[in-house]
Amino acid sequence: MIAAQDGHRVTPAELFFDLVFVYAITQVTALMADDTTPLRILGGLVVLALLWWCWCCFAWLGNVVRADSGALFAVLVAVMAVMMVVLLTVPEVFSDRPGGLDAPLVFVLCYGAVRLLHLVSYRIAHPDDRALHATLRRTALLSVGPPLVLLLIGSALTGVAQVLVWLGAVVIDYVGIFVTGASGWRIASPGHSAERHGLIVIIALGESIVAIGVGVSGYPVTAAVLAAAVAGLLVVTGLWRLYFRQFSEAAEHRLAPLEGDDRTRLGRDVYTFLHLPLVAGVVLAALGMKKALHQVADAGHYALSEPLHGIAAWALTGGVGVFLLGAAAIVVRIGGPRPVTLITGGALCLVAGAVVVLVPALLAVALLAAAVTAMVALHGRTASRAVLKQS
Incomplete structure (x- = not known):
């Protein structure tokens, strides 16, 4: 992977990556429009917050490593493929339809895969940065592991219980990132x-x-x-x-x-x-x-x-x-x-x-x-x- 420098700008590879998130926002809007109730609106915002975190992870990674380098571009394409699976499950994430895969469970498993790919990519891109490695471990323990457990529990629930458990996962995730602190992360440009x-x-x-x-x-x-x-x-x-x-x-x-x-x-x-x-x-x-x-x-x-x-x-x-x-x-x-x-x-x-x-x-x-x-x-x-x- 090629390190980015100050003055680095957005690459075409990142614009290509963002095409998946065009679909993400469309899916979230459709999810809320399909059943316009306060509970569904809250659920849609929870899903949006989870998808936002997926996007932010790789926006930060693309700031310190060039996204058009061969290794990172391969990672981005892999993440795009996983995210497409996530987005295809969004319409059923709160009301799974019979006859197919368990949509909430598929959503959670693929979301977890994206978060883990992000941490592994950062680790590979900075093999000698001990401060970053310590931050990655804290992130995994505070901001990835516990929320994933709650998301898995919520995927087995329905209605208000599912939305509230997933909302708790989002809160823990965001608080975990805040508690983890800034040490180790970098903004090159x-x-x-x-x-x-x-x-x-x-x-x-x-x-x-x-x-x-x-x-x-x-x-x-x-x-x-x-x-x-x-x-x-x-x-x-x-x-x-x-x-x-x-x-x-x-x-x-x-x-x-x-x-x-x-x-x-x-x-x-x-x-x-x-x-x-x-x-x-x-x-x-x-x-x-x-x-x-x-x-x-x-x-x-x-x-x-x-x-x-x-x-x-x-x-x-x-x-x-x-x-x-x-x-x-x-x-x-x-x-x-x-x-x-x-x-x-x-x-x-x-x-x-x-x-x-x-x-x-x-x-x-x-x-x-x-x-x-x-x-x-x-x-x-x-x-x-x-x-x-x-x-």
Whole structure:
């Protein structure tokens, strides 16, 4: 394996690897859309957190070892094959269908294989790094072994019990990584980390655009459908602008001058931990938009004045709220200006489902688009003024 250097950028091999995770986000959205209940939403987020960890493992590995080297590329292809098996089981992970393999068990076994491949790859890539070897052992004992046991137990359960046991596994996994500490892990290229995670945000935003199209697929194109689609696109555009124009570069610039464990800790917090709410928020918003657009398009079953109902109403605005609060947390972590607008807007979006259930679905999407556009513009102006005062 070939070690990466400072200034290393994302390779085509990593872009190829990410194609599997395009399908992953689609599968998670479909899992939640198939049975839009609070329990299924929670279960979908648990699955997303597990898949996110699989992606992060190899995003970090690709930062210190070139993914286009023969050995690592072979590992990536092997992981892609295992992940395809994982993703094919996602629709049945909480409701296994008779006549085939045990989908929850296959999911867990393949997930465990991905995590073990990651640890072994790191060990092979750094045969003389004793600090890293100690960290790998702690990771296996704290963040891989116990969660896998819980996931195996949960795979034999159903309903609320399965979701809660798997949620416990996710919590232990993430706490284990935090407790393990930064010693041994390395970020060779801050630019690579920023670009890599920016690409996964793009993938998530792309899923929300796909959700708009899927929501109206098979129905006549009406003025209401066009208006709802444009409004949904404006929501996605606002989230894109917030991420890529207002804090993505700032996070990279904050990371670059740091060294050693300080750089690793900031990278872990900003990219591994705090990018998960961004992706989860987009997935939830995509679910809400898919349901809203479907309702606007299906004039045979829904009146144009009918509002969204249930968890879909919360997902539409709540997903945006989760994204905004995740963005605010990143701004705070990198020492940026106080993100009052993001915190306030995120909190309001989380509770705005109570309003969504009272207004027509088309109006709800349009109001959300206007609100996101206004919040992003206001945050940009506030942040610019704060920077000018500091300078």
